[in-house]
Each structure stands twice: as structure tokens, then as C-alpha cells.
Amino acid sequence: MSTLGASASAPVGRFAPSPTGRMHAGNIYAALAAWLIVKSQGGSMVLRIEDLDRERSKPAFIDGVQRDFEALGLYWDRGPHFQHDRDEAYAEAFRLLEGKGLTYPCFCSRADLHAASAPHRGEKLVYAGTCRSLSDAERRERMSSGREPAQRLRAPAARYGFTDLIQGPYEQNLAEECGDFLVRRSDGAFAYQLAVVVDDATQGVTSVTRGVDLLCSTPQQIYLQELLGLSTPEYAHVPLLVAECNRRLSKRDRDAALDELLARFGTPEGVIGHIAGITGLAPTDDPATPEELLKSFSLERFKENLADPVQILWR
Structure with missing residues (x-):
């Protein structure tokens, strides 16, 4: 880009x-x-x-x-x-991710997320992938209810790490320790993770x-x-x-x-x-x-x- x-x-x-x-x-x-x-x-x-x-x-x-x-x-x-x-600028980055087939609509409410997600490292919740494998028909049905979906990025079962200047080596298996994460909210605003990377x-x-x-x-x-x-x-x-x-x-x-x-x-x-x-x-x-x-x-x-x-x- x-x-x-x-x-x-x-x-x-x-x-x-x-x-x-x-x-x-x-x-x-x-x-x-x-x-x-x-x-x-x-x-x-x-x-x-x-x-x-x-x-x-x-x-x-x-x-x-x-x-x-x-x-x-x-x-x-x-x-x-x-x-x-x-x-x-955020929309340009989102379109690139979308073009790679890595995003999908998520219809989960905040209550749904807390009920289905597993806690990891204290406050952090790992998304359970509830909307990841919805069929086109299921997505159309949820869209018809009038609920605007958020957009999530598929997280791979791969370890991403780095060496922090203060904390030392740190890594995560994204699929297990993070889960698919938001890149655009249901109100249309772009999510923090995407915005700060682009900025x-x-x-x-x-x-x-x-x-x-x-x-x-x-x-x-x-x-x-x-x-x-x-x-x-x-x-x-x-x-x-x-x-x-x-x-x-x-x-x-x-x-x-x-x-x-x-x-x-x-x-x-x-x-x-x-x-x-x-x-x-x-x-x-x-x-x-x-x-x-x-x-x-x-x-x-x-x-x-x-x-x-x-x-x-x-x-």
C-alpha cells in the first residue's frame, strides 16, 4: 500500500x-x-x-x-x-484486508461476546468465532433483522512475537490467545488496532x-x-x-x-x-x-x- x-x-x-x-x-x-x-x-x-x-x-x-x-x-x-x-486511509487498509478474503461480518452483541468468549490474561476475552462460519443465507437472515454488523479479521493459528525494550520477548498464538478481532465496529467506526497501525x-x-x-x-x-x-x-x-x-x-x-x-x-x-x-x-x-x-x-x-x-x- x-x-x-x-x-x-x-x-x-x-x-x-x-x-x-x-x-x-x-x-x-x-x-x-x-x-x-x-x-x-x-x-x-x-x-x-x-x-x-x-x-x-x-x-x-x-x-x-x-x-x-x-x-x-x-x-x-x-x-x-x-x-x-x-x-x-483506514478504509483503504480495510479494503485491502477485505480483498484478501480475511474479513467477515460479525453480528454478536456485547452480551453475546461476553457469554461466548473465553477469558485470557485477565481482562482480555478471546472471541469464540461465533460468526466466522456463517453461511451466506445465515448472514442474509441476520442482515434482514436490521442489525448492522461489525467486521472481524481472521486470526491465524500462528505465533506472532517481538522483543520488547522493557518486557523482553513476548508472543501470542493469535487464534488461541486473541481470536478474530475487530477492524471495524458496528457503528461504522474503524477499530483501534487498524487505525493505529495505519497511522x-x-x-x-x-x-x-x-x-x-x-x-x-x-x-x-x-x-x-x-x-x-x-x-x-x-x-x-x-x-x-x-x-x-x-x-x-x-x-x-x-x-x-x-x-x-x-x-x-x-x-x-x-x-x-x-x-x-x-x-x-x-x-x-x-x-x-x-x-x-x-x-x-x-x-x-x-x-x-x-x-x-x-x-x-x-x-
């Missing part, structure tokens, strides 16, 4: 916030780690606003997240790019740093990259910042939201320094700008400082 690919001699990373609320400590940590990893290699950063969820993405949050990055000193070199402008390629992203909760999505994305003829970035999945009882920080619960962090630590430098210190990005939690942290940052030292590569208790 000639319109999708891109290349770069120096690493290109990305900030990819969803504009569904104010940034919290976990978002800031992942963004700071991404910036330090790329900038320590002489690379550049892209800002992409991941507003696929049109209902939850609000203009005020889109403006706010850019102001938050700027206030924290996390500057980007290109962008912002918006997913709401990218439907034709990373188009925007020349070669370095992806994000939370370890997305580690299990990476084999699916590598499979899509293979099907679409796209290169695979280097991945680094950092631990999650968690609150009490191993509960991840969230925008919904306003855990450690940026305005509360600023009230607690006084300045953006205070926020950055505290997060860097407790996560191992810096040796102390003294106030600092990202530029100041960059002077002594080392990916190897960061990995050595991680007592737990999966989660870090917020404090």
Missing part, C-alpha cells in the same frame, strides 16, 4: 492521547518515557490525537491535552494529527512507548503490519502506575489528575520530577524539566531501576 508507508533515519516516537479527559499521572509517565527514549537517541516526536471515539472525544479536551503537554515541557516536532481526518506507518513512527496493558495488543498489530506490507516499530511497554488494590489510574476516577498534581507539587517541574523519581526515569524526585532529565537519562539504567516491570504504586 504505497500511500501508507514511511521511513526515517532517526527514531520517530509519538504522543497519542485520547481526548476524553484531563491527563493523569499515568498518561504523563508514559508520555515522559516515550519522549526520553526517543530524544535520547536524537529522534523526534509526533503528536496524534486519537479521537476515534467521537462520542467521548470533546473539543475542550483536545485543546486541553495540547496545553497540558506544553505546560509540562513535553514538546512535539510534528502534528497534531487527528484520527477523525483519517477515515479514507504509525503514515506518520513514520518507528518507536512506540506505551503502558504494559497494551502489550497483548502488539501481536495483533504486527499481524496487521504484515498483511498491509508495513514495517514494525520498536516497542517499549512501561509498567502501569496503580492506586490501592492494584487498581490502575484512570481519567474516569480523576486519579492523580494534572490539576490536582499541580496543586500538590506546585509547578510542572515538580510534577515531572516526582513522576520521574518514583518510576525510575530519574535517580531522584527533585523538580526537573524533561530537558533536564534528558541530560542523564539512559534506557538501560531505567530498566535496571524497575523493581517491577508490570506495575508501580502511585504515591
Whole structure:
């Protein structure tokens, strides 16, 4: 797909916030780690606003997240790019998958999916393949009910793996540990997995740093990259910042939201320094700008400082 690919001699990373609320400590940590990893290699950063969820993405949050990055000193070199402008690029990729005979309509409701799917690795459900082998007559019958189907991609019984910069080797048998996954939702919106693969390629992203909760999505994305003829970035999945009882920080619960962090630590430098210190990005939690942290940052030292590569208790 000639319109999708891109290349770069120096690493290109990305900030990819969803504009569904104010940034919290976990978002800031992942963004700071991404910036330090790329900038320590002489690379550049892209800002992409991941507003696929049109209902939850609000203009005020889109403006706010850019102001938050700027206030924290996390500057980007290109962008912002918006997913709401990218439907034709996603449609082009979908048509290629469809032309390979790898997609099929899925009529399952959310309740159907939970009833039929088997859990894997905690929250992740493995699709049971309910709609995979429907006959043409059965599909016509379901279409006649007025229910608009989603579109799934057939997952092969093959292992897809990679070596993560933080987590080390990781692989999945897609058929057994993932199942056929969505590439287009029933409301017509393109699914996250397809969109980020297309966007990373188009925007020349070669370095992806994000939370370890997305580690299990990476084999699916590598499979899509293979099907679409796209290169695979280097991945680094950092631990999650968690609150009490191993509960991840969230925008919904306003855990450690940026305005509360600023009230607690006084300045953006205070926020950055505290997060860097407790996560191992810096040796102390003294106030600092990202530029100041960059002077002594080392990916190897960061990995050595991680007592737990999966989660870090917020404090």
C-alpha cells in the first residue's frame, strides 16, 4: 500500500492521547518515557490525537491535552494529527484486508461476546468465532433483522512475537490467545488496532512507548503490519502506575489528575520530577524539566531501576 508507508533515519516516537479527559499521572509517565527514549537517541516526536471515539472525544479536551503537554515541557516536532481526518486511509487498509478474503461480518452483541468468549490474561476475552462460519443465507437472515454488523479479521493459528525494550520477548498464538478481532465496529467506526497501525506507518513512527496493558495488543498489530506490507516499530511497554488494590489510574476516577498534581507539587517541574523519581526515569524526585532529565537519562539504567516491570504504586 504505497500511500501508507514511511521511513526515517532517526527514531520517530509519538504522543497519542485520547481526548476524553484531563491527563493523569499515568498518561504523563508514559508520555515522559516515550519522549526520553526517543530524544535520547536524537529522534523526534509526533503528536496524534486519537479521537476515534467521537462520542467521548470533546473539543475542550483536545485543546486541553495540547496545553497540558506544553505546560509540562513535553514538546512535539510534528502534528497534531487527528484520527477523525483519517477515515479514507483506514478504509483503504480495510479494503485491502477485505480483498484478501480475511474479513467477515460479525453480528454478536456485547452480551453475546461476553457469554461466548473465553477469558485470557485477565481482562482480555478471546472471541469464540461465533460468526466466522456463517453461511451466506445465515448472514442474509441476520442482515434482514436490521442489525448492522461489525467486521472481524481472521486470526491465524500462528505465533506472532517481538522483543520488547522493557518486557523482553513476548508472543501470542493469535487464534488461541486473541481470536478474530475487530477492524471495524458496528457503528461504522474503524477499530483501534487498524487505525493505529495505519497511522504509525503514515506518520513514520518507528518507536512506540506505551503502558504494559497494551502489550497483548502488539501481536495483533504486527499481524496487521504484515498483511498491509508495513514495517514494525520498536516497542517499549512501561509498567502501569496503580492506586490501592492494584487498581490502575484512570481519567474516569480523576486519579492523580494534572490539576490536582499541580496543586500538590506546585509547578510542572515538580510534577515531572516526582513522576520521574518514583518510576525510575530519574535517580531522584527533585523538580526537573524533561530537558533536564534528558541530560542523564539512559534506557538501560531505567530498566535496571524497575523493581517491577508490570506495575508501580502511585504515591
